[in-house]
Amino acid sequence: MKIMIVDDEVIIRNGLCTVIDWKELGLDLIPPASSAEEALERIPLEKPDILLTDIRMSGMDGIELAKIVKETRPDTEVIILTGYDDFAYAQQALRGGVMDYLLKTSRPEEIIKAAMKAKQTIAEKREWLRQDIRQRNAANEQALLKLLQGGADGRNAAEIERIREAFRNRMPEAAAGEGQDDWRAVLLSAGGWGEQSSGGLLLGAVDNILRELLPCMTLVDRDRLILVLRGNPGEEQDDRAGLSAALRRVEQILKCEIFAAAGQAANGFESLRRSYEEAADIYSYKGLIGTRGLFSAEHLAGRTGGRAHCSVKEEAELSAILMNNDATGLRHWTNQTVRARADDPAATPATLQAYVQSMLLAGHRWLESVRDGRDEDGETPPSFPATFAYDWEARPEEEAFKMLSAVMSSYHQSLARSKFSYVRKAIAYIKEHLDQPLSLQQVAGFVHSNPNHFSEVFKRETGMTYLEFVTRERMRKAEELLSGTPCKVVEIASRVGYSDIKYFTQQFKKHAGRTPSEYRQTAKEAEE
Numbered sequence: 001m002k003i004m005i006v007d008d009e010v011i012i013r014n015g016l017c018t019v020i021d022w023k024e025l026g027l028d029l030i031p032p033a034s035s036a037e038e039a040l041e042r043i044p045l046e047k048p049d050i051l052l053t054d055i056r057m058s059g060m061d062g063i064e065l066a067k068i069v070k071e072t073r074p075d076t077e078v079i080i081l082t083g084y085d086d087f088a089y090a091q092q093a094l095r096g097g098v099m100d101y102l103l104k105t106s107r108p109e110e111i112i113k114a115a116m117k118a119k120q121t122i123a124e125k126r127e128w129l130r131q132d133i134r135q136r137n138a139a140n141e142q143a144l145l146k147l148l149q150g151g152a153d154g155r156n157a158a159e160i161e162r163i164r165e166a167f168r169n170r171m172p173e174a175a176a177g178e179g180q181d182d183w184r185a186v187l188l189s190a191g192g193w194g195e196q197s198s199g200g201l202l203l204g205a206v207d208n209i210l211r212e213l214l215p216c217m218t219l220v221d222r223d224r225l226i227l228v229l230r231g232n233p234g235e236e237q238d239d240r241a242g243l244s245a246a247l248r249r250v251e252q253i254l255k256c257e258i259f260a261a262a263g264q265a266a267n268g269f270e271s272l273r274r275s276y277e278e279a280a281d282i283y284s285y286k287g288l289i290g291t292r293g294l295f296s297a298e299h300l301a302g303r304t305g306g307r308a309h310c311s312v313k314e315e316a317e318l319s320a321i322l323m324n325n326d327a328t329g330l331r332h333w334t335n336q337t338v339r340a341r342a343d344d345p346a347a348t349p350a351t352l353q354a355y356v357q358s359m360l361l362a363g364h365r366w367l368e369s370v371r372d373g374r375d376e377d378g379e380t381p382p383s384f385p386a387t388f389a390y391d392w393e394a395r396p397e398e399e400a401f402k403m404l405s406a407v408m409s410s411y412h413q414s415l416a417r418s419k420f421s422y423v424r425k426a427i428a429y430i431k432e433h434l435d436q437p438l439s440l441q442q443v444a445g446f447v448h449s450n451p452n453h454f455s456e457v458f459k460r461e462t463g464m465t466y467l468e469f470v471t472r473e474r475m476r477k478a479e480e481l482l483s484g485t486p487c488k489v490v491e492i493a494s495r496v497g498y499s500d501i502k503y504f505t506q507q508f509k510k511h512a513g514r515t516p517s518e519y520r521q522t523a524k525e526a527e528e
Helices: 010-019 036-046 062-072 087-095 108-149 157-170 194-198 201-213 236-254 269-283 312-323 327-342 349-371 396-417 421-432 440-446 451-462 466-484 489-495 501-512 516-527
Strands: 002-006 028-033 050-054 077-082 100-103 182-191 216-221 224-231 257-262 293-295
Touching (some): 036 062, 062 077, 077 108, 108 201, 108 269, 224 269, 236 257, 236 293, 312 327, 440 466, 451 466, 466 489, 466 501, 501 516
Parallel strands (some): 050 077, 077 100
16 A cells, blocks of 8 residues: 655655654555645545645645545545644544544654554455445346346246346336336456556446446456446437446546447347347457447458468568577567557457467477477477467467467477487478578588588488488478479479479479379379
8 A cells, every 4th residue: 555645844744754664564655745736736646545644734735635635536544644733623634534633743653553544444445345346246147147148038037027126226217127228238348557457446446436427237247347238219329428428537537448348239138138249249359449448349340350370471480480599589570470460450359369379380380390200308399279269468479479489498498408409400490491502511500510520410310311301301392382282383393492393303203203293183183
């Protein structure tokens, strides 16, 4: 909790700041304010939980300050400190919502006692608020969730009547459930309080204020707030404007940011489930359509789906980064690549999820290719989930980086333990650069080895000469491209390092026993 001291006497301010070890009491001391006016300017930003203020100050006095603070931040506890032993002042301060009244001649332990009393009161209020929210949600949950997720088909008349009664009790002026009103489901989340945003306190505060501003039923569902709002038939634009104004008011009061997804208005309870499902679909686009504001189905126009797979170029970039064991480069590439897909105006949660999944599969393919099927030291490569779970709050680029980083670390740690690790590194390099010239001297230089020594060790470890191995890998790659892509033979030859199509054809026939065209035809017939 945070405490602010307000006094126009510098000696008193400094004394209160230094004579008491506030940190030891579990309180963070905010820099003191020299006037009530300064305090009012800073309080909305610094959000003190406890205010220790003098009564008599030049300009606005402490009693007026306390009154304004209790109106704008009712949860803030105020302690009055004054040099005037005047009971009338004390009574006036206590009527204004002040928690305690102390003289400036009070001993430090008396001030500490008052501060700890205020701290305990705040803690009890917050616990009470949490219990109140839990109790209220428990009462609403059965009726509201049954309505939205399973009880809106109208087959259970008694259940529908209980839901109507719950709305009548909460909003008697709404004539709830009588059929002439429109109802709308809204899903929202709140942020902007740092770590406190995810603790439930912020969402509870949003809930409290919205129930005062709008005719609605509410339910805190994990990290989201569900609202069911009463509307007016034929006045959807006005209803939405009213909701938008209420959300802006909440943001102003709590200094937070709200993302809200509103379903279409439904006439009667039995149709409300469709509104909820539409709101849930819109909410799933958080981060793609924005992270703050009120959104509806119109904001999804044109979201037909972005690219869902890594391109050949992107996969090659990823392979190079993984091979170089470049953690910084991997983070930059992952952030940039995922953000590019998220910023695509056609992207949907499904296509972004599929795209990130394809990134992970590309990393897995790279690992399999460089390991060449080996499982050294009983080591198994890191596994990926069958489906990447898209969650904007968890930042998909961060989750992708973590998984790809694990792949990269797995390979390079295994490589470091290998006796002839540079041979494995050379093999991986060869497989990743089959479209480029691959002289023995070039690859030996890449792994920092003498060409003659490298050639000797390479043959001993692979059972083939360097040239035989490169040719085999090029032919294997050509087989994959011939059977799995519509690329022309001349293009395939280029992609496996041959600029002379005639020489490529000779080499391929020597390897596979048939020409590239014959191989492709045979593969096609086998599939059919």
